[in-house]
Amino acid sequence: MGHTKFAIIVFPGSNCDHDAYYAVTEVLGQEAELVWHKDTDLRGADVVVLPGGFSYGDYLRSGAIARFSPVMKEVAEFANSGGPVLGICNGFQVLLEAGFLPGGMRRNQRLEFICEHVNLRVEQTDTPFTQNASVGQVLRIPIAHGEGNYYASPETIAELETDRRVIFRYTSPDGVVDEAWNVNGSTLAIAGICNEARNVVGLMPHPERACEFAVGSTDGRVILDSVIAALDGVAKAR
Amino acid sequence: MISDATIADHGLTADEYQRVIVILGREPNLTELGIFSVMWSEHCSYKSSRVHLQTLPTEGPRVLQGPGENAGAVDIGDGLAAVFKIESHNHPSFIEPCQGAATGVGGIVRDIFTMGARPIALLNSLRFGSLDDPKTRQIVSGVVAGIAGYGNSIGIPTVGGEMGFDETYAGNPLVNVFCLGVAEADALILGRAEGTGNAVYYVGAKTGRDGIHGATMASAEFDETTEEKRPNVQVGDPFMEKLLLEACLEVMTTDALVGIQDMGAAGLTCSTCEMGSRGGVGIEIDVARVPQRETGMTPYEIMLSESQERMLFIVKQGREAEVEQIFEKWDLHANKIGAVTDDGLLRVRDRGRTVAEIPNRALAEEGPVYNRPTQHPADLDERKVLDLMTLTPSPSAAEVLVQLLASPQIASKRWVYRQYDHMVRTNTIVPAGMGAGVVRIKGTKRALAFSVDGNGRYCSLDPYQGAMLAVAESARNVACAGGMPVGATNCLNFGNPERPEIMWQFARCVEGIGEACRALSIPITGGNVSFYNETDGVAIQPTPVIGVVGVVDDATHTLGRVFRHEGATVVLLGESRAELGGSEYLKLVHQRVAGEPPMLDLEAEHALQQFLVAVIADGLLESAHDCAEGGRAVTLAECCFESEGIGVDVSLSPIDWNDDLSDELRRAATLFGETASCVVVSVAEAQTADLLSRAREAGVPAQVAGRTGGGRFRLSVDGATAFDYPVAEIERAWADGLASYFEGRVA
Numbered sequence: 001m002g003h004t005k006f007a008i009i010v011f012p013g014s015n016c017d018h019d020a021y022y023a024v025t026e027v028l029g030q031e032a033e034l035v036w037h038k039d040t041d042l043r044g045a046d047v048v049v050l051p052g053g054f055s056y057g058d059y060l061r062s063g064a065i066a067r068f069s070p071v072m073k074e075v076a077e078f079a080n081s082g083g084p085v086l087g088i089c090n091g092f093q094v095l096l097e098a099g100f101l102p103g104g105m106r107r108n109q110r111l112e113f114i115c116e117h118v119n120l121r122v123e124q125t126d127t128p129f130t131q132n133a134s135v136g137q138v139l140r141i142p143i144a145h146g147e148g149n150y151y152a153s154p155e156t157i158a159e160l161e162t163d164r165r166v167i168f169r170y171t172s173p174d175g176v177v178d179e180a181w182n183v184n185g186s187t188l189a190i191a192g193i194c195n196e197a198r199n200v201v202g203l204m205p206h207p208e209r210a211c212e213f214a215v216g217s218t219d220g221r222v223i224l225d226s227v228i229a230a231l232d233g234v235a236k237a238r
Numbered sequence: 239m240i241s242d243a244t245i246a247d248h249g250l251t252a253d254e255y256q257r258v259i260v261i262l263g264r265e266p267n268l269t270e271l272g273i274f275s276v277m278w279s280e281h282c283s284y285k286s287s288r289v290h291l292q293t294l295p296t297e298g299p300r301v302l303q304g305p306g307e308n309a310g311a312v313d314i315g316d317g318l319a320a321v322f323k324i325e326s327h328n329h330p331s332f333i334e335p336c337q338g339a340a341t342g343v344g345g346i347v348r349d350i351f352t353m354g355a356r357p358i359a360l361l362n363s364l365r366f367g368s369l370d371d372p373k374t375r376q377i378v379s380g381v382v383a384g385i386a387g388y389g390n391s392i393g394i395p396t397v398g399g400e401m402g403f404d405e406t407y408a409g410n411p412l413v414n415v416f417c418l419g420v421a422e423a424d425a426l427i428l429g430r431a432e433g434t435g436n437a438v439y440y441v442g443a444k445t446g447r448d449g450i451h452g453a454t455m456a457s458a459e460f461d462e463t464t465e466e467k468r469p470n471v472q473v474g475d476p477f478m479e480k481l482l483l484e485a486c487l488e489v490m491t492t493d494a495l496v497g498i499q500d501m502g503a504a505g506l507t508c509s510t511c512e513m514g515s516r517g518g519v520g521i522e523i524d525v526a527r528v529p530q531r532e533t534g535m536t537p538y539e540i541m542l543s544e545s546q547e548r549m550l551f552i553v554k555q556g557r558e559a560e561v562e563q564i565f566e567k568w569d570l571h572a573n574k575i576g577a578v579t580d581d582g583l584l585r586v587r588d589r590g591r592t593v594a595e596i597p598n599r600a601l602a603e604e605g606p607v608y609n610r611p612t613q614h615p616a617d618l619d620e621r622k623v624l625d626l627m628t629l630t631p632s633p634s635a636a637e638v639l640v641q642l643l644a645s646p647q648i649a650s651k652r653w654v655y656r657q658y659d660h661m662v663r664t665n666t667i668v669p670a671g672m673g674a675g676v677v678r679i680k681g682t683k684r685a686l687a688f689s690v691d692g693n694g695r696y697c698s699l700d701p702y703q704g705a706m707l708a709v710a711e712s713a714r715n716v717a718c719a720g721g722m723p724v725g726a727t728n729c730l731n732f733g734n735p736e737r738p739e740i741m742w743q744f745a746r747c748v749e750g751i752g753e754a755c756r757a758l759s760i761p762i763t764g765g766n767v768s769f770y771n772e773t774d775g776v777a778i779q780p781t782p783v784i785g786v787v788g789v790v791d792d793a794t795h796t797l798g799r800v801f802r803h804e805g806a807t808v809v810l811l812g813e814s815r816a817e818l819g820g821s822e823y824l825k826l827v828h829q830r831v832a833g834e835p836p837m838l839d840l841e842a843e844h845a846l847q848q849f850l851v852a853v854i855a856d857g858l859l860e861s862a863h864d865c866a867e868g869g870r871a872v873t874l875a876e877c878c879f880e881s882e883g884i885g886v887d888v889s890l891s892p893i894d895w896n897d898d899l900s901d902e903l904r905r906a907a908t909l910f911g912e913t914a915s916c917v918v919v920s921v922a923e924a925q926t927a928d929l930l931s932r933a934r935e936a937g938v939p940a941q942v943a944g945r946t947g948g949g950r951f952r953l954s955v956d957g958a959t960a961f962d963y964p965v966a967e968i969e970r971a972w973a974d975g976l977a978s979y980f981e982g983r984v985a
């Protein structure tokens with residue numbers, strides 16, 4: 001396996017930056033750099049991760065202010081040139097606010113923050129973050145958010161479905177979509193989506209928190225392993 | 239000239255005011271009076287508690303920092319220190335539950351990172367009135383949302399805690415928050431000013447008029463006008479705190495810093511005079527240089543404001559730019575507001591004009607100290623009488639079990655901890671709700687286990703015994719996770735200390751804590767006292783909450799509450815005694831708070847804990863769960879819950895008791911009695927003999943009670959079946975018991 005370099009963007013209020021860094025370096029043995037949001041250099045990274053947390057305190061709206069951070073211009077260029085970008089939780093919210101991905105987030109249906117393991121069904125495997133998974137595979141990965149109730153206009157939802165851009169859904173342990181298992185009330189139980197070019201993926205659950213048995217699950221590794229393998233494939237093709 | 243009414247408004251007695259005059263050699267002006275009043279308030283001066291707290295054991299081979307600093311610290315090996323403390327935010331949480339609880343989290347987190355430690359975990363200990371009262375449900379929702387909102391935003395996991403209910407807390411909920419951090423053992427930073435000419439810096443949120451006299455408010459009882467005190471409650475900004483946390487930890491990696499203290503109770507006043515007093519130096523500041531949120535603030539208001547998320551720094555002369563630069567990186571502005579002097583005085587100026595001048599030591603160390611009168615409560619002996627023969631027959635044991643499991647006190651707290659991010663930082667290796675909090679220390683093999691416990695009901699019947707039981711339970715919970723207890727912090731919640739009966743409760747509780755901590759070799763490294771928890775003359779149950787921290791040498795060997803495999807042997811460790819006094823059973827089924835709380839043999843407790851730590855370290859056990867509220871039956875049931883359906887089949891021998899007692903009560907005592915120093919463990923069948931022989935050697939009573947397996951909860955006493963239920967059925971009662979008060983209801 002090749003050596004993949006991750007850039008993990010640190011916004012003021014990012015909390016899961018160190019968790020992503022630890023998972024990538026200590027658990028998966030790859031290289032990573034924490035990139036301060038005022039920086040304008042992604043330091044030659046192969047993958048960009050926008051981590052979870054409460055960027056700018058989530059004041060105004062989750063992710064609404066972080067999109068103006070200087071580094072986001074570099075992230076946009078990186079994404080536009082096909083570089084893989086993963087937004088986790090607050091990072092997903094930033095991707096929505098910054099227009100990388102369509103739709104928005106409302107407060108969880110019960111209006112309460114929820115932190116627990118959920119069942120996440122992989123819908124599509126033709127993205128750099130799911131290529132090692134199989135369609136219908138159910139991952140046990142934690143969520144931790146108050147505003148993860150995904151919402152978009154009916155037209156946008158229809159487009160996402162037609163283009164097979166819904167990448168993850170909340171399901172039962174057997175992989176059945178059911179309102180009882182739609183933990184935050186998201187439209188069509190959507191937990192993660194990708195952009196048209198399929199290189200930018202955002203999801204609410206935290207794969208970086210599910211990389212070791214010691215913390216309860218290793219199911220998140222497939223997402224990070226996928227992008228490592230995808231980049232390895234690119235490198236080999238060159 | 240200050241009028242008697244003004245002095246009284248500031249909560250100072252005539253004697254205390256005379257003392258101010260002696261210290262100053264003159265009458266104080268209003269600003270000085272305000273400064274004295276907050277520093278000499280009960281909350282800041284510990285004037286009623288100090289003589290008692292001095293008796294606690296505070297030293298031990300691992301103690302790096304005892305009481306008197308922002309937090310205590312113990313050596314945990316690998317060159318690291320655990321820095322921890324518990325603090326109350328009771329009064330603000332009643333007046334404004336969400337912000338009151340949120341700022342409670344903010345305050346204790348600042349205490350930890352000011353020591354140079356990165357906060358890695360939070361716990362909380364909460365007490366409320368009955369959930370049947372809609373007002374209480376509103377307070378509970380608010381407090382939980384406040385803790386969640388703040389803790390989640392700053393990225394520190396709330397990994398557990400405890401929650402209790404009693405009518406006495408209806409008008410005085412308790413919100414005690416414990417924070418644990420980790421620092422390099424040789425790089426602890428103290429709240430001490432030194433070096434004449436060094437700069438005094440202010441950083442963080444601007445100063446507003448919020449929280450003025452918060453410390454004084456926390457030093458008075460509530461009455462019908464209490465809700466008018468809402469403006470005294472501060473508002474939290476967790477994002478600012480997160481920036482402060484990261485910026486401070488970054489500044490601390492330089493050696494430009496001399497000392498640091500957060501502005502908590504009594505704000506700028508407390509942080510300046512305490513730092514000056516600890517270093518034996520003077521501090522001079524100009525309030526005009528303090529960033530202000532509102533216009534027209536007086537020196538009095540600026541000095542007494544309790545606006546949140548503010549820190550005071552002492553920076554080495556000539557190193558200012560370096561420090562300022564780090565804060566700028568985090569979009570924070572550090573303001574130089576004064577300097578360290580050599581005259582020992584707190585000198586406050588306003589645009590150069592001196593507006594207050596008081597010796598730091600007089601404020602921080604020479605406040606009044608009271609050895610207040612104590613008196614054994616007149617009705618206590620009567621309350622302790624428990625004649626079991628007078629109890630009316632209770633429902634069947636099966637009904638009682640379900641009732642207990644569904645009671646908010648015992649039911650699953652998932653509705654609460656699900657709202658807390660208990661996983662961030664990816665160190666939480668025992669999931670929330672599974673026992674003590676356990677976080678691994680990355681870069682080492684170790685983990686820390688910690689628990690907060692207290693039982694107000696036991697303390698209301700016997701404060702000495704109840705306090706000892708709290709220490710024992712907290713340490714036992716840590717030991718059940720494989721942690722060797724190494725230090726403790728306490729949060730002492732009581733009524734009005736000016737009442738001799740309350741003071742007696744306090745004195746007896748402190749004696750009990752001291753006795754238990756000495757016997758278990760657990761030093762107290764700090765804590766907090768919260769008096770005046772009473773409304774309209776009704777005090778809360780005396781509630782000492784003890785937080786114990788333990789070291790797990792091998793993080794892969796930590797344990798939780800639940801059974802892990804079918805076919806394991808279930809072993810009861812500890813004695814079985816006939817005890818129903820102060821039990822949840824008596825309260826819930828017979829509506830009685832009476833009798834003697836369970837007895838405690840500290841030597842046996844110590845042996846049990848040492849044994850648990852040793853056998854867990856050797857990988858002998860599969861699970862361990864302490865018997866507490868609800869007794870053995872509830873504990874055994876809890877071992878099945880969230881185990882993915884592993885049942886149990888156990889049989890208990892009946893406890894010997896008074897022959898006249900009905901079979902029903904004898905059975906109730908066996909099933910629901912809350913005998914201390916009792917733990918349910920499971921062990922692989924092949925290792926059972928080894929465990930039993932090691933227990934014999936250690937002098938720990940151990941009895942094989944049955945086996946895990948099957949999907950049913952089967953328990954018999956003396957050969958007669960007491961329960962035979964599908965686990966899923968009783969688990970539902972337990973899982974929904976608390977949540978049903980909130981989900982689907984309109985607050």
